[in-house]
Amino acid sequence: MDITREQLYELLWSKGVGKTEEALGLKQHELQKICDDYQIPKPSSNYWISLKLGKSPERTPLPPLEDNPSIRTEDYIKRQPIRIKKEKITPQAEPLKK
Secondary structure: OEEOHHHHHHHHHHHOHHHHHHHHOOOHHHHHHHHHHOOOOOOOHHHHHHHHOOOOOOOOOOOOOOOOOOEEHHHHOOOOOOOOOOOOOOOOOOOOOO
16 A cells, blocks of 8 residues: 555544554554654654543644655565475384285
């Protein structure tokens, strides 16, 4: 999925990290890597607590970047290698020779 920095920033600050991960099919460390690479700030737990208390906490602004490329989330998804189950082979006893 391709997403802009602004779209990801808006998702993070409106839905939260967990729901953003779920929506994009990412794991925590994958989303963290994207945020680090593209300088996207994430809300702290204090932000959400303040919202629940009816306050209007300030968002950390999205810093400008000279180049504003589209983010390909697929590039950050770590695929688990396919594991092939190996059958245990027990040695067969050889027939007795007469």
